[in-house]
Amino acid sequence: MKRRPRWLKRFRPPTLFALAGIALLVGTPYVPEEYLGDFDLVGLAKIAANVLFVIAIGWLIATIVDALVKRRLANLHLDAEDNLEARKSATRLDVVRRIWIVTAGVVTLAAALTVIPGVKQIGVSLFASAGIAGIAIGLAARPVLSNVIAGLQIAFTQPIRIDDAVVVEGEWGWIEEISLFYVVIRIWDWRRLVVPLSYFIQQPFQNWTRKNASILGSIFWTVDYKAPVQKMREKLEDICKESDLWDRNVVNLQVTESQGTYITIRALASASTSPKAWDLRCFIREKMIEWLQAEHPEALPRLRADTDIKGMNPEDMRDMAASASQRGGPES
Numbered sequence: 001m002k003r004r005p006r007w008l009k010r011f012r013p014p015t016l017f018a019l020a021g022i023a024l025l026v027g028t029p030y031v032p033e034e035y036l037g038d039f040d041l042v043g044l045a046k047i048a049a050n051v052l053f054v055i056a057i058g059w060l061i062a063t064i065v066d067a068l069v070k071r072r073l074a075n076l077h078l079d080a081e082d083n084l085e086a087r088k089s090a091t092r093l094d095v096v097r098r099i100w101i102v103t104a105g106v107v108t109l110a111a112a113l114t115v116i117p118g119v120k121q122i123g124v125s126l127f128a129s130a131g132i133a134g135i136a137i138g139l140a141a142r143p144v145l146s147n148v149i150a151g152l153q154i155a156f157t158q159p160i161r162i163d164d165a166v167v168v169e170g171e172w173g174w175i176e177e178i179s180l181f182y183v184v185i186r187i188w189d190w191r192r193l194v195v196p197l198s199y200f201i202q203q204p205f206q207n208w209t210r211k212n213a214s215i216l217g218s219i220f221w222t223v224d225y226k227a228p229v230q231k232m233r234e235k236l237e238d239i240c241k242e243s244d245l246w247d248r249n250v251v252n253l254q255v256t257e258s259q260g261t262y263i264t265i266r267a268l269a270s271a272s273t274s275p276k277a278w279d280l281r282c283f284i285r286e287k288m289i290e291w292l293q294a295e296h297p298e299a300l301p302r303l304r305a306d307t308d309i310k311g312m313n314p315e316d317m318r319d320m321a322a323s324a325s326q327r328g329g330p331e332s
Helices: 005-030 041-074 084-114 119-127 131-140 143-155 229-242 275-297 315-328
Strands: 164-168 171-178 182-187 193-196 216-224 246-258 263-273
Touching: 005 041, 084 143, 084 171, 164 182, 164 193, 171 193, 216 275, 229 263, 229 275, 263 275
Parallel strands: none
Antiparallel strands: 164 171, 171 182, 182 193, 216 263, 246 263
């Protein structure tokens, strides 16, 4: 038996509402009058049917637009190597889709209430006589409204996008979901960081994929002053060429700091994405350490100490060293 497409299930609720309204209009006139008395069942059925029809129409329109947006989202190639444009479109469409659902729900509910006699007048009188309550409600809803407005700003200015690599509150991860009120960040260790939308408008954060996904990875080594810097620079290029993680754009090695007993060397290598940059950094670090251990052990960090034995002239010190070497080492 052939299964129905899944998208047809989305149209089931508005269809049921419309059928319920039709059933009320068609079936109510056949109810015997002796069971009704003075009760106006037909008039009540018409009001209920109109409410159901309004809800059905609003739900149907919202569902059609939502289905079209989701279809567009499904056609975006977010898994491509260069997915910047796809992530831009996905962010904009996803935020607008969520705002559309809420807006359509509020408008549909308001339209349904207008077909009920007396409700519209009651609502107008309540709003006119409850100014203070309206201000209080507005103040209470300010965080919600600020997040909704922030969602619109993010949708069109796009400081963040779906699948962006970001650093927020000291945590590094990817933008997994942008909802109507919050953003879910998938941390590198599979935790989830939930942040209000307004945070990305009011607070500074790092976006590693704002313009493109390419990024520089930095690697540091603490080595001895005898380290062969030029040979390390050449070895770095060889290591990068061995790996498919390197995008062939940037590779560099420099001495960035010198202390009393060691120097600090920094290497830079570029990769097409943040995860590849992390793996490339680990690969370079391990390979360089293995090479130094095998080819240049003198470059590994070491501690130096100067000894000075007071009261002993240089000739006596030389005789003491010669005697120790003949015995195989200093006496304990």
